[in-house]
Amino acid sequence: MRIYTFFEKTSRAFHDHPSLSKLLLVVAVSGSAGGGLLAYSDSKPSEAANLLAPPETENKKKKVVVLGTGWAGTSFLKNLKDPSFEVQVISPRNYFAFTPLLPSVTVGTVEARSIVEPIRKLVRKKNVDVRFWEAECISIDPANKKVNCRSTQNADLNGKAEFSVDYDYLVIAVGARSNTFNTPGVEENAHFLKEVEDAQKIRRSIIDCFEKAALPTLSDEERKKILHFVVVGGGPTGVEFAAELHDFVREDLVKLHPKVKELVKITLLEATDHILNMFDKRITEFAEEKFHRDGIDLKTGSMVVKVTDKEITTKALKNGGEVSSMPYGMVVWSTGIGTRPFIVDFMKQIGQANRRALGTDEWLRVEGTDNIYALGDCATIVQRKVMGDIAEIFKKADKDNSGTLTVKEMQEVLDDILERYPQIELYLKNRKMKSIVDLMKDAKGDKSKESIEVNVEEFRSALSQVDSQMKNLPATAQVAAQQGTYLADCFNRMEECEKNPEGPIRIRGEGRHRIGTLGSLLHWEESKQQLSYQETGSPLGTAASGCGILCMRDYPIRASSFRLHSTWGISPWSQPPNLDLTITFWLIKPIDWLGKKLSSKLIRRLVQNCSKQVSWRTRACVVGDWMRRFIFGRDSSRI
Amino acid sequence: MRIYTFFEKTSRAFHDHPSLSKLLLVVAVSGSAGGGLLAYSDSKPSEAANLLAPPETENKKKKVVVLGTGWAGTSFLKNLKDPSFEVQVISPRNYFAFTPLLPSVTVGTVEARSIVEPIRKLVRKKNVDVRFWEAECISIDPANKKVNCRSTQNADLNGKAEFSVDYDYLVIAVGARSNTFNTPGVEENAHFLKEVEDAQKIRRSIIDCFEKAALPTLSDEERKKILHFVVVGGGPTGVEFAAELHDFVREDLVKLHPKVKELVKITLLEATDHILNMFDKRITEFAEEKFHRDGIDLKTGSMVVKVTDKEITTKALKNGGEVSSMPYGMVVWSTGIGTRPFIVDFMKQIGQANRRALGTDEWLRVEGTDNIYALGDCATIVQRKVMGDIAEIFKKADKDNSGTLTVKEMQEVLDDILERYPQIELYLKNRKMKSIVDLMKDAKGDKSKESIEVNVEEFRSALSQVDSQMKNLPATAQVAAQQGTYLADCFNRMEECEKNPEGPIRIRGEGRHRIGTLGSLLHWEESKQQLSYQETGSPLGTAASGCGILCMRDYPIRASSFRLHSTWGISPWSQPPNLDLTITFWLIKPIDWLGKKLSSKLIRRLVQNCSKQVSWRTRACVVGDWMRRFIFGRDSSRI
Structure with a gap:
């Protein structure tokens, strides 16, 4: 019908043909230092992407329904490879967003479109049916194995906006919403920073403030009020946003609005005593010191109690609880996460009404349900307490039923126990002990004797403190992504493990669990050498890039390029992609300065997890934006 | 206070220092053909951009107020160089937008941010005070030389959102709004395509349609309705949008929604018999033939009479005026331009109530006012009729008062007359005559005799038909930009020309006009060799890129690259910037095929006019988007 020209063919070849899909694109940037950046196109063949069409229904295929297209859901979808599943994805967003870069989007360091990728493109599979519906889940019906959904555009669909989807397995990965802690006026007057749309609104709002302040009718006093930017929450998102805004003003807006320097004020409010308090102290100190130098007003220990359209009211948490108000031009609220309404309903249905998130076991199965899994920010793993199972553990270990445990007996079940109760390992590490045997020695008060035997009471007393080390996983991109990968792996090997169970031994029952727990997988992946998030207890998601930006803030290429090299999977340790060797070294230096061990591990993890999540399009876009x-x-156009 | 690092310095150097402002950036694209693209950074020093600060008021400076930041306003601002003016710019948009690329923004061929540039950045001057207020003009008070304005964000300004600005000279360049011709339902249900926001809304709306159609509850019949895209208006904007949409579906969406090919339908409705009827017939034929091949349904001769939320009703203009309705998913309305409400009010004030746009004389001064100028789409030049002035023209030319005009007498005033009455030249060209002398010969019926004399009656009869050639200037970017440049030139030379008038002789009065008319300037600029828009009567603005896209539609790099080479000031005739020589040649070929004379002139004009209007940032962005x-x-993410 049509004759393709050479160029049309070339363009098509770039994104169509598998044989060319790793086609090399070299962008050589001849600037101050010169070099080149390697990027590959990773497009997949289009033939397989049968997303709109009804599936050729082999009725034997098991139906997996995935709710959500964030880090957890996308990671699960990308890693699911077993063709015996038929997948339906439901989300109000038809794209995946690389959320750690959201603070950069608020000021245009990176464009919104550079950090998103259509979910259909990301999850195209050669052999697994994946279909996507742009809709919100409104309720879950576990009795009938159904989810009820509503299209996000229900205006003109003649009542066809609502529909139900059957599942054999349900994967809930809907994330969380911003938490206002019911502070009056926040919903109405503050900006959140969770979605791409939020970042775009903030960007317009910043420009609005500057345009308002430029109007000829205002006094300098009024201008100062309008140019007062308040950030609530000293977590990584809030800290990064404050830093990005400061840079936008200092590097760009000041050229177009010269008097602005004296009028702009950025205030960061944090309820606790320090910002970034989930991190190593050195990072917190560095950030606070840097904010001080930059003139960002840091108010710790003050809790926001009310936000009106013009003023924000805080209460000091110490010194008599003084209440004070200040006028503002814009507020960004970034204090923590809350539960989505339909998840709250679902939790009531399944008897989890008291939790803050969906409780799951170590295999990510939602407690009190069949074949429903939950991961990411909407879920929390309910870890088993050692003390609750102590008698059964003792019994399992005491194979000869002698009533006492020897070191040898203990060692035989040690791996299984550590897998089910990761708090033991954390406790040992904190006490600087090498193994559980040391605990037993400690309990006996006998440090020299090599062959120790303990009875059940001594065993209980030895382990009595370990549960104090139980910690929830932090609500970060990394955790969500790792959980998605883990769950996909469980699904991929479901049949195989049914036949040959390979999990830890069952403490209350016979035989083994079918598959290893999430905890064990993580430990295994890291070959026990690297820092796991459970061990540090610090979120590495936006957090690490937050730490990145802060470490970098005395270096010009900072935020963006740090992220280029770390979060975007271009590791400074692997052969650097020639973008700029010098830049790479500049980047490594301050990190080293923060302590080699900590930083390199942080970044290695970041690279491991994030590099799988993005496409080469987004990488190229971010590099382009940065250049x-x-x-x-x-x-600073208001669009 | 702070120590800048090497990299920070480098980055600053790029956009700060005048000495480096032309710093070379070479982006070498090693793709199919290899090569490199040259781009210069054209940043200006920041010291001069004192926009927020109140001016150091030298009271002697004349106050120029410019309304609008579109093609006309921006072109005026960029070319105004006389430091004796103090300029205030008022517009609801704080940026200039390169409107010919709007249809590309609707589908993401080019990003919105790539075609805008903050007005403050564009008009930074070394020696002219320019300040900008983001506000709408709500009324003009010519008696008190004031404009009344309202901030676009009037919500929280405590009544300080409204303000007045005094002027000595007022330049009205507010453009036009979309014209619905009062068709019911258009305002509520159709998209327009005039502003950047419109294009962004259309982009989201297209994705919405595809997501809606993908929902599992719908029948194929319903999907077809939702995926029916209707474009109203066969002008360049409508035609380009239809073409871009078709490409988006064929090149990108079809990969993610494979069944879409059979479901999507694009219909273009045009009231007249042909699309692009302001162009050369060959372009119209080419476009219609191409639409036919692409399966774009072209319905000419049908006028839209009603739009509801689901259906669009048309009436055939011939064959009994049959009325029919069709369901649609999205309508884009692009049929013409209307007058902004405050301009309508102003026209009533100054006795121009019957016009469709502000009438000006050939010097762009608004008729019936003092020191008010209007240009671009909100204005129209009221050309003088030869017949109205015929006695005065004769008298002026008949220097010896003999009652007859000789050829010699005629030739002495010829240039002045042609400048005031450009319709004469058009008439001569259409009659294939070389000069007005031929007209005189014609009137005498005596073609051989060289020395002709005509009396006033013969002169009147010779020129009796010339006024039929009077045409309004088309409402295009080019015209607006040229008018802006012309008016800035008038302002720059105002004092000089006051002393030494250099305009045409006054027909009804003594001496000369102070400065040449717009018409003469255009003729002069083109050294009478090139096609002027008055001569062709065809809009060259979006139109020419429309013609471009159409000519290119059988060539893969088409639209975007055509624009790269033409509208963005990278002429294919000058040394091509190495991006891809081959591409350049591919582009030239089809244009040559359309006739060398026509196309090369079109493009030369395009290059001349547009290359001045954009920044190197926007150029680089568009090249990046295209790559x-x-x-x-x-x-296809829905953001």
């Missing part, structure tokens, strides 16, 4: 900012600055 | 599309395709 653009470097040369032309950030754009 | 991105070439490699990765267009993004």
Whole structure:
């Protein structure tokens, strides 16, 4: 019908043909230092992407329904490879967003479109049927194995906006919403920073403030009020946003609004005593010191109690609880996460009404349900307490039923026990003990004797403190992504493990669990050498890039390029992609300065987890955005 | 206070220092053909951009107020160089937008941010005070030389949102709004395509339609309705949008929604008999033939009479005026331009109530006012009729008062007359005559005799038909930009010309006009060799890129790259910037095929006019967007 020209063919080849899909694109940037950046196109063949069409229904296929297209859901979808599943994805967002870069989007360091990728493109499979519906889940019906959904555009669908989807397995990965802690006026007057749309709104709002302040009718006093930006919450998102805003003003807006320097004020409010308090102290100190130097007003120990359209009211948490108000131009609220309404309903249905998130076991199965899994920010793993199972553990270990445990007996079940109760290992590490045997020695008060035997009471007393080390996994991109990968792996090997169970031994029952727990997988993946998030207890998601930006803030290429090299899977340790060797070294230095061990592990993890989540399009876009900012600055058009 | 690092310094150097402002950036794209693209950074020093600060008021400076930041306003601002003016710019948009690329923004061939540039950045001056207020003009008070304005964000300004600005000279360049011709339901249900926001809304709306159609509850019949895209208006904007949408579906969406090919339908409705009827017939034929091949349904001769939320009703203009309705998913309305409400009010005030746009004389001064100028789409030049002035023209030319005009007498005033009455030249061209002398010969019926004399009656009869050639200037970017440049030139030379008038002789009065008319300037600029828009009567603005896209539609790099080479000031005739020589030649070929004379002139004009209007940032962004599309395709995330 049509004759393709050479160029059309070339363009098509770039994104169509598998044989060319790793086609090399070299962008050589001849700037101050010169070099080149390697990027590959990772498009997949289009033939397989049968997403709109009804599936050729082999009725034997098991139906997996995935709710959500964030880190957890996308990671699960990307790693699911067993063709015996038929997958339906339901989410109000038809794209995956690389959330750690959201603070950069608020000021245009990176464009919104550079950090999103259509979910259909990301999850195209050669052999697994994946279909996507842009809709919200409104309720879950576990009795009939159904989810009820509503299209996000229900206006003109003649009542066809609502529909139900059957599942054999349900994967809930809907994330969380911003938590206002019911503070009056927040919903109405503050900006959140969780979605791409939030970042775009903040960007317009910042420009609005500057345009308002430029109006000829205002006094300098009024201008100061309008140009007062308040950030609530000293977590990584809030801290990064404050830093990005400061840079936008200092590097770009000041050229177009010269008097602005004296009028702009950025205030960060944090209820606790320090910002970034989930991190190593050195990071917190560095950040606070840097904010001080930059003139960002840091108010710790003050809790926001009310937000009106013009003023924000805080209460000091110490010194008599003084209440004070300040006028503002814009507030960004970033204090923590809350539960989505339909998840709250679902939790009531399944007897979890008292939790803050869906409780699951170590295999991510929602407690009190069949074949429903939950992961990411909407879920929390309910870890088993050692003390609750102590008699059964003793019994399992005491194979000869002698009533006492020898070191040898203990060692035989040690791996299984550590897998089910990771708090033991954390406790040992904190006490600087090498193994559970040391605990037993400790309990006996006998440090020299090599062959120790303990009875059940001594065993109980030896382990009595370990449950104090139980910690929830942090609500970060990394955790969500790892959980998605883990769950996909469980699904992929479901049949195989049914036949040959390979999990830890059952403490209350016979035989083995079918598959290893999430905890064991993580430990295994890290070959017990690297820092796991359970061990540090610090979120590495936006957090690490938060730490990145802060470490970098005395270096010009900072945030963006740090992220280029770390979060975007271009590791500074592997052969650097020639973008700029010098830049890479500049980046490594301050990190080293923070302590080699900590930083390298942080970043290695970041690279491991994030590099799988993004496409080469988004990587190229972010590199492009960064170069653009470097040369032309950030754009301040109000669009 | 702070120590800048090497990299920070480098980055700053890029956009700060005048000495480096032309710093070379070479982006070498090693793709199919290899090469490199040259781009210069054209940043200006920041010291001069004192926009927020109150001006150091030298009271002697004349106050120029410019309303609008579109093609006309921006072109005026960029070319105004006389430091004796103090300029205030008022517009609800704090940026200039390169409107010919709006249809590309609707589908993501080009990103919105790539075609805008903050007005403050564009008009930074070394020696002219320019300040900007983001506000709408709500009324003009010519008696008190004031404009009354309202901030676009009037919500929280405590009544300080409204303010007045005094002027000595007022330049009205507010453009036009979309014209619905009062068709019921258009305002509520159709998309327009005039502003950047419109294009962004259309982009989201297209994705919405595809997501809606993908829902599992719908029948194929319902899907077809939702995927029926209707474009109203066969002008360049409508035609380009239809073409871009078709490409988006064919090149990108079809990969993610494979069945879509059979379900999507694009219909273009045009009231007249042909699309692009302001162009050369060959372009119209080519476009219609191409639409036919692409399966775009072209319905000419049908006028839209009603739009509801689900259906669009048309009436055939011939054959009994049959009325029919069709269901649709999305309508884009692009039929023409209307007058902004405050301009309508102003026209009533100054006795121009019957016009469709502000009438001005040939010097762009608004008729019936003092020191008010209007240009661009909100204005129209009221050309003088030769017949109205015929006695005065004769008298002026008949220097010896003999009652007859000789050829010699005629030739002495010829240039002045042609400048005031450009319709004469058009008439001569259409009659294939070389000069007005031929007209005189014609009137005498005596073609051989060289020395002709005509009396006033013969002169009147010779020129009796010339006024039929009077045409309004088309409402295009080019016209607006040229008018802006012309008016800035008038302002720059105002004092000089006051002393030494250099305009045409006054027909009804003594001496000369102070400065040449717009018409003469255009003729002069083109050294009478090139096609002026008055001569062709065809809009060259979006139109020419429309023609471009159409000519290109059988060539893969088409639209975007055509624009790269033409509208963005990278002429294919000058040394091509190495991006891809081959591409350049591919582009030239089809244009040559359309006739060398026509196309080369079109493009030369395009290059001349547009290359002045944009920044190197926008150029680089568009090149980047185009490369991105070439490699990765267009993004279909709903943001």
